[in-house]
Amino acid sequence: MxxxxxxxxxxxxxxxxxxxxxxxxxxxxxxxxxxxxxxxxxxxxxxxxxxxxxxxxxxxxxxxxxxxxxxxxxxxxTEKADLEQERYELTHNAERELFELTKIYVARGLDHTLAHQVAVALTEHDALEAHARDEIGLTDLSTAKxxxxxxxxxxxxxxxxxxxxxxxxxxxxxxxxxxxxxxxxxxxxxxxxxxxxxxxxxxxxxxxxxxxxxxxxxxxxxxxxxxxxxxx
Structure with a gap:
């Protein structure tokens, strides 16, 4: 088929x-x-x-x-300033940022264990992109041009x-x-x-x-x- x-x-x-x-x-x-x-x-x-x-x-x-x-x-x-702030936080407070991302996924309906696994996977793939999308709300569609x-x-x-x-x-x-x-x-x-x-x-x-x-x-x-x- x-x-x-x-x-x-x-x-x-x-x-x-x-x-x-x-x-x-x-x-x-x-x-x-x-x-x-x-x-x-x-x-x-x-x-x-x-x-x-x-x-x-x-x-x-x-x-x-x-x-x-x-x-x-x-x-x-403003968007660039937010991204720079996230980049700084990811460099200096990585654990707190991971916990923050986990809480976001928990709030969206995932149990804590799965939310943590997703947060870890996305952080390893592209941490800044994950935080830009899920924490700040910035995507390719919403980015100012x-x-x-x-x-x-x-x-x-x-x-x-x-x-x-x-x-x-x-x-x-x-x-x-x-x-x-x-x-x-x-x-x-x-x-x-x-x-x-x-x-x-x-x-x-x-x-x-x-x-x-x-x-x-x-x-x-x-x-x-x-x-x-x-x-x-």
Whole structure:
């Protein structure tokens, strides 16, 4: 009888870039569209709108990429510090670290004898890896990757922001606010569906979150633009 090893493709493998990409696309679409809706409500020229959109896209993409890199780098620094601390403890307090690992496995359901045997075996194989995984909670999937997050966030912001900018160039100027809001709403729905599919989440709740917050942001900026008659 033939047996084959089936390796499941886990969606959590996408965590390094998916969170940053969804955040970037969502921010790019909502912030740029909201800004343009607010400015359009003040009845500026098409050139002013286009310049505003391009400035928002450029500044936003660079800001998101830099922000992700800095924040995730801080997380990576913390992880490295924890690993260095564990490396020191394993060198100077090996017995205590072995006992600590044994207690972790006991808490997970193993009897003390088996837990000790497992702790000894894993320590002999790779003590630092065992403590990083089971004590600190660091794995290859959870380890911070600043470059991945930065690139995903920056390019996703551009992808989200480009839609309302295209709308400026193609939509009728006499009803630009409503047309731009409609196009952005479609973009929010698509973003919610795509992010849900990539993350394995239920489509309706994920899409509803994106749409509701996006609509609220556009309403707020449009109201400010109409009240003051100025670009915000």
């Amino acid at each position: 033939h047996h084959s090893i089936h390796e499941e493709a886990h969606l959590s493998n996408r965590n390094h870039w998916l969170r940053a990409a969804v955040l970037g696309a969502n921010d790019g679409l909502i912030s740029t569209a909201s800004l343009l809706v607010g400015v359009a409500a003040a009845n500026p020229s098409s050139q002013t709108l286009l310049l505003t959109g391009l400035a928002a896209l450029t500044a936003g993409a660079l800001s998101m990429a830099a922000g992700e890199y800095i924040s995730v780098s801080s997380q990576a620094d 600043p470059i991945h997050a930065s690139v995903a966030s920056g390019f996703a912001f551009i992808a989200g922001a480009i839609l309302p900018i295209i709308g400026i160039l193609t939509l009728p100027t006499q009803s630009l606010v409503w047309s731009l809001a409609s196009v952005t709403l479609v973009g929010l729905i698509l973003l919610g569906i795509i992010s849900a599919r990539l993350g394995g989440a239920p489509i309706i709740p994920a899409t509803a979150r994106v749409v509701i917050w996006g609509v609220l942001a556009m309403l707020a900026t449009s109201l400010i633009g109409r009240l003051f008659g100025i670009a915000v």
